[in-house]
Amino acid sequence: MPFQSSEKTRQNRNSRLIKIVNGRIVRNHTIINDDVLYIHDGKIIDPQNHFFACGNPPDVVINAKGLLIAPGYIDVQINGAFGVDFSVWKGDKQMKEGLDKIAKGLVKYGWNKDNGAEVLGVHVEGPFITSSQLGAHEESCLRAAPNGINDFVDIYGLHELKDNPIKIITVAPDVEGVLDSLEELVNFGITVSIGHSSATVFQAESAIEKGAKCITHLFNAMQQFHHRDPGIVGLLGTTRITRPFYGIICDGIHVHPNSIKIAYDSHPKGAILVTDAMAALGLPPGEYTLGGISVRKSGNEKVEVVENGKLAGSVISIDACVKNFKKFTGCSVIEAIEAATLHPAELLGIQNFKGTLNVGADADFVFLDDDLNVVKCFIAGEEISTS
Amino acid sequence: MRLIIRSDYNEVSEYISTYVKNRINEFKPTKERPFVLGLPTGSSPIGLYKNLVKYHKNGELSFKHVVTFNMDEYVGLPRDHPESYHSFMWHHLFKHIDIEPRNVNILDGNAENLSEECARFEKKIKDIGGVELFIGGIGPDGHIAFNEPGSSLMSRTRVKTLAYDTILANSRFFDNDINKVPRMALTVGVGTVMDSREVAVIITGAHKALALAKCIEEGVNHMFTVSAIQLHSKALIVCDEDATLELHVKTVKYFKSIEHVINNLIGAENVGLQGNVKKYPSPEVTPTREAFYNLPFNR
Numbered sequence: 001m002p003f004q005s006s007e008k009t010r011q012n013r014n015s016r017l018i019k020i021v022n023g024r025i026v027r028n029h030t031i032i033n034d035d036v037l038y039i040h041d042g043k044i045i046d047p048q049n050h051f052f053a054c055g056n057p058p059d060v061v062i063n064a065k066g067l068l069i070a071p072g073y074i075d076v077q078i079n080g081a082f083g084v085d086f087s088v089w090k091g092d093k094q095m096k097e098g099l100d101k102i103a104k105g106l107v108k109y110g111w112n113k114d115n116g117a118e119v120l121g122v123h124v125e126g127p128f129i130t131s132s133q134l135g136a137h138e139e140s141c142l143r144a145a146p147n148g149i150n151d152f153v154d155i156y157g158l159h160e161l162k163d164n165p166i167k168i169i170t171v172a173p174d175v176e177g178v179l180d181s182l183e184e185l186v187n188f189g190i191t192v193s194i195g196h197s198s199a200t201v202f203q204a205e206s207a208i209e210k211g212a213k214c215i216t217h218l219f220n221a222m223q224q225f226h227h228r229d230p231g232i233v234g235l236l237g238t239t240r241i242t243r244p245f246y247g248i249i250c251d252g253i254h255v256h257p258n259s260i261k262i263a264y265d266s267h268p269k270g271a272i273l274v275t276d277a278m279a280a281l282g283l284p285p286g287e288y289t290l291g292g293i294s295v296r297k298s299g300n301e302k303v304e305v306v307e308n309g310k311l312a313g314s315v316i317s318i319d320a321c322v323k324n325f326k327k328f329t330g331c332s333v334i335e336a337i338e339a340a341t342l343h344p345a346e347l348l349g350i351q352n353f354k355g356t357l358n359v360g361a362d363a364d365f366v367f368l369d370d371d372l373n374v375v376k377c378f379i380a381g382e383e384i385s386t387s
Numbered sequence: 388m389r390l391i392i393r394s395d396y397n398e399v400s401e402y403i404s405t406y407v408k409n410r411i412n413e414f415k416p417t418k419e420r421p422f423v424l425g426l427p428t429g430s431s432p433i434g435l436y437k438n439l440v441k442y443h444k445n446g447e448l449s450f451k452h453v454v455t456f457n458m459d460e461y462v463g464l465p466r467d468h469p470e471s472y473h474s475f476m477w478h479h480l481f482k483h484i485d486i487e488p489r490n491v492n493i494l495d496g497n498a499e500n501l502s503e504e505c506a507r508f509e510k511k512i513k514d515i516g517g518v519e520l521f522i523g524g525i526g527p528d529g530h531i532a533f534n535e536p537g538s539s540l541m542s543r544t545r546v547k548t549l550a551y552d553t554i555l556a557n558s559r560f561f562d563n564d565i566n567k568v569p570r571m572a573l574t575v576g577v578g579t580v581m582d583s584r585e586v587a588v589i590i591t592g593a594h595k596a597l598a599l600a601k602c603i604e605e606g607v608n609h610m611f612t613v614s615a616i617q618l619h620s621k622a623l624i625v626c627d628e629d630a631t632l633e634l635h636v637k638t639v640k641y642f643k644s645i646e647h648v649i650n651n652l653i654g655a656e657n658v659g660l661q662g663n664v665k666k667y668p669s670p671e672v673t674p675t676r677e678a679f680y681n682l683p684f685n686r
Contacts, residue, residue: 021483022444034483035482036482036483046467047477047482048467048473048474048477048478048482049466049467051477051481051482051488051491052466052473052477052488052491052493054488055487055488055489056488057485057487057488061485
């Protein structure tokens with residue numbers, strides 16, 4: 001699957017020097033009130049160095065008028081939107097058109113590339129998952145890995161695993177062969193996330209020890225928390241190993257707000273906001289398909305499999321997740337923003353140039369008001385229309 | 388010399404920043420005829436810079452055709468070190484305003500040849516036609532820029548070894564480790580500053596009171612290099628009440644009375660920015676001797 005390299009597009013832009021003033025910059029876990037941003041060639045550069053070394057005044061000065069400036073949001077679990085469904089393969093051309101359509105549409109929610117939001121890679125949610133914890137998956141697609149890593153290579157392809165485009169795989173540690181293959185998957189450079197699983201807390205901890213770094217949509221598609229058998233949720237309480245990140249869906253439907261607060265209180269630095277959005281995001285209520293399965297989007301924003309009423313993805317946007325997360329947990333503005341920017345970037349190991357406004361980062365950012373509504377969206381330093 | 392006394396640091400900053408704003412706007416600088424401004428670092432000008440930034444953001448003041456020359460910079464400190472004078476000027480002033488980077492001149496303490504750098508700086512000032520207004524602060528020992536006691540009053544831009552007292556005082560900015568403090572600095576000379584068409588010195592705080600007294604009530608003396616302004620035809624000192632604590636009562640009353648005469652007897656609107664009287668009012672407004680001694684600063 002061909003993905004356009006983002007580096008190339010950034011350099012194609014004309015090299016204007018852009019200065020942003022009067023913004024409140026979210027950086028280094030704090031809000032900085034009296035600093036400025038300098039952007040050149042699609043990257044954030046050091047303003048003081050540029051001023052004294054280059055002698056060029058800015059070509060454009062943008063007044064942020066007191067708004068918050070945050071890095072562009074990163075969503076590590078999205079299945080589709082605006083009628084486009086990633087889980088069904090219709091060919092290269094349809095996939096590219098679908099991606100373009102979604103990229104343009106998602107800009108108004110704060111996702112951040114030249115025509116719209118940037119695709120950083122693919123998160124494959126399965127097929128090495130447990131049948132008892134299916135979401136909207138076709139049971140016939142599920143697999144075990146009795147041959148270890150070779151089963152993974154057979155299913156995904158060696159090039160796709162090692163280079164592009166697979167970046168995250170959700171696996172169930174309780175499926176045969178998964179734990180044994182985990183270290184090799186991590187060695188390929190894959191970020192392994194555990195989910196759609198009935199794993200015990202012991203199996204889950206083993207997965208983290210072997211290099212898994214994240215939990216896929218905490219609370220959903222896993223054993224319920226039991227005080228003597230905490231399961232994957234029990235990872236939040238482990239002292240034996242470093243606690244992983246956890247994706248969490250903050251639409252108020254997939255997880256009760258109180259549960260979100262409990263997770264946040266126990267491990268605030270691990271929270272990663274995901275939408276798990278599907279094709280019906282941005283579309284009116286009605287019937288749609290997700291991966292070939294019929295689902296219904298109802299007026300209250302719930303999406304259920306028609307056949308059995310199970311939750312089948314969400315129709316929430318990432319900026320609404322950020323607002324909800326702050327509301328449900330009482331966290332600070334900075335923490336809510338970091339859960340959708342810095343933490344997913346750290347999960348993927350790209351925090352030097354994404355999810356941050358530090359010098360050297362890609363100049364993808366948003367202007368937010370105090371209620372965390374997205375006011376403007378910038379990609380490579382250029383404002384993108386959000387209408 | 389004009390001595391303007393205000394009640395505290397904020398009022399001093401307000402006065403000098405309004406003065407600078409009005410001077411620049413009255414000058415109406417252009418690309419061919421820019422306003423050349425000399426600037427200091429330290430705690431004295433922080434209020435001034437804050438206000439200048441405010442005026443710029445309000446649309447009252449543009450720096451597009453202002454050229455600046457800073458007084459000094461440490462030798463051997465990286466330009467982006469948080470304690471360099473480049474960093475100070477960036478954070479307090481340049482990042483917030485519309486000054487062209489090419490119009491900013493700060494000595495390069497990392498130049499290969501320091502004497503050549505100093506000569507280059509002097510030449511640049513000369514080539515641009517000299518400094519219109521040089522603003523400075525004063526040290527507790529009466530020094531201006533790094534022209535510490537004993538500096539020649541005719542000195543030009545040069546390398547100076549810092550006094551041990553200065554190094555000690557600065558160590559608080561360098562993790563309290565005296566080994567990290569720069570030992571030398573490049574500085575404009577007393578002569579360089581006095582060559583400007585106008586000099587303004589900001590003097591606030593009780594710890595500067597003795598220095599102010601030595602500089603304006605006693606002779607011109609290289610032990611208190613600011614005293615050289617006594618020989619400048621257009622000098623302005625803006626200070627707060629605390630800084631006047633070592634002055635004679637007579638001196639303070641005299642300068643306060645001058646302001647009173649201008650504001651209440653001549654009318655501030657009849658006096659230009661640099662003290663020139665534009666219009667002299669009729670004699671009826673001059674007070675009787677009795678009324679004069681009843682004025683607040685005379686009681």
